Amino acid sequence: MDNYRTEVNIPISRDKRTFEQRRKDMLSNLERSYSKHSRTDIHKNSSSESSIPLSESTIGGSNRHISDWDDEVNRWISETRSKWSEDMKRMRQSMFALEPVDDFDLDHWGNFEPIHSLDDPSTMMEQMERRMESLRQKMGTMSSFGPSHFSGPNSSTMQTSSSRITSSTSHSSGSDPKNLVTKSNVVESTQHTRTVDGETTTTSSHSSSSSNTSGLPGSKINLTNTPGSLITQTSVPCGMMDFLKDAYELGDDGKVHFKVRFDAKDFLPEDIEVTTVDNHLRVHAKKSIKSGNSTTIREFHRSVDLPRSIDHENFQCHMTEDGVLILDAPVKAPDYRTITFQDDRQLGIRPRAESEIKATPNSNKTPVCLTVTGCSEPTIMKDGINGRKLHLEVTVDPIYKADELCVRMDSNRIVITGCQKKTDAKSTSTAEFTQSFEVPETVDPFSVTAQLIGTTLVVEAPLLCTV
Structure with a gap:
């Protein structure tokens, strides 16, 4: 939190290119820097260095080399080229829209009586409900509100040969909230394929289970002041x-x-004025509207929560010829040993092997070994004094190595995938799995720490509502 105290104004640079041309130029520049020819020349040199200035901390002590990141970059470029039209459509549809300030009734919130911390709880809730109802009414009439939500491309699909789907529903009987019943369903399947002389065979298994629990929603499991204790899982x-x-x-x-x-x-x-303050990015704009002899000035605003993994003080802002405002910030000290991009070019994190972590126990650059607690479902745990973190444990087949696994976030789901391919003179076999877990709050993909300890994949990440 201490890093977010200062308000920073971000200057806007005018780019005479369109958004599409700007992106094409970026890809062309990357292709020149990461061409196969240049990489071959680099690796022939015994004192070769990466074509990007990766720090020693990102590559030292790992079995993943600089060339692996070069391969990731080239694969990202190739897939971006092949899905150009789809990407451009998705990015334009998912851009943030600047909303009129008065549509949110912000100018009239002062008409409500102030809320004091010593008010009766029921009075406080009534006041807040009146304010929220006013906001809901305004939001319901905004035709432009829909596009402000982000979503992936409609045509994007994730092809998997194994899945785990967890869903839950809650209902209460009577007026007593203690009668609330939560029903959870878990469906998991695994599929293995093997190709021999062009003939493919597939084996699969399927299982399902359900459970019912009663009690108050988000009931406390165990709460102490000790970091790591289980606390309330409140869905946000x-x-x-x-x-x-x-x-x-x-x-x-x-x-x-x-x-x-x-x-x-x-x-x-x-x-337009762009600022960062605390962990928020704020865009504020004014527009003059002339009607006859009168001029009306309307204000537009948008605020975006920022993850703590990025360098808030080094944002760059560009406005293209066709009116796309682009905010760009570097990531703070990324570990390129663990970064990968999935087929849809979404960021994924490869777990570290237990042996790799224990090999350099005294290094400040290596994270401490995570703890296996035996809990099979996503858990919210205390993290330090005021923080909270997500903790998840997944048992994986012993055939998978750490570099064959991947962890990624998809909205409020954490997705675990594994893929192992073996090829010999006569056959090619592939084993894959995917497990998906709902989590109560959004997790920043870059804050994820994943480690394979024995056959247990342990995943931890701070929750965004904490930072």
């Missing part, structure tokens, strides 16, 4: 943070950057 809607699954991509320098885009085609750069 994360729709407004869905953009995080697509916010990380390569920048002009070949490193991972955090990028958000705003539809500002109705504004000039001088009409």
Whole structure:
């Protein structure tokens, strides 16, 4: 939290290129920097260095080499080229829209009586409900509110040969909230394929289970002041943070950057003010509307929560010729040993092997070994004094190594995948699995720590509502 105390004004640079041309130029520059020819020349040199200035901390003590990141970059470029039209459509549809300030009734909130901390709880709730109802009424009439939500491309699908789907529903009987019943369903399947002389055979298994629990929602399991104790799992809607699954991509320098885009085609750069304060990015714009002899000035605003994994003080802002406002910030000290991009170019994290972590126990660059607690479902745990973190344990088949596993976030789901391919002179076999877990709050993909301890994949990440 201490890093977010200062308000920073971000200057806007005018780019005479369109959004599409700017992105094409970025890909062309990356292709020149990461061409196979240049990489071959680099690796022939015994004192070779990466074409991007990765720090020693990102590659030392790992069995994943600099060339692996070069391969990731080239694969990202190739897939971006092949899905160009789909990506452009998705990015334009998912841009943040600047909303009129008066549509949120902000100017009239002062008409409500102030809420004091010593008020009766029922009185406080009534006042808050009146304010929220006013906001809901305004939001319900806004035709432009829909596009402000982020979602993936409609045509995007994830092909998997194994899945675990967890769903839960709650209902209460009578007026007593203690009668609330939660029903959980888990469906898991695993599929293995083997191809021999062009003939493919498939084996699969399927299982399902359900459970019912009664009690208050989000009931406390065990709460102490000790970090690591289990605490209330309160579900928080994360729709407004869905953009995080697509916010990380390569920048002009070949490193991972955090990028958000705003539809500002109705504004000039001088009409817009961009600032960061605390952990928020704020875009404020003014527009003069002339009607006859009168001029009306309307204000537009949008605020976006920022993850703590990015460098808030080094944002760059560009406005393209066709009115796309692009905010770009580097990621703070990313560990390129663990970063990968999935087929949809969403950021994924490869877990560290237990042996790798224990090999350098005294290094400040290596995370401490996570703890296996035996809990099979996502758990919210205390993290330090005021923090909270997600803790998840998944048992994986012993055939999978750490570098064959991947952890990624998809809105309020954490997705675990594994893929192992074996090829010999006569056959090729592939084993794959996917497990998906609902989590109560959005998790920043770059804050995820994943380790394979024995046959247990342990995943931890701080919750965004904490930072």
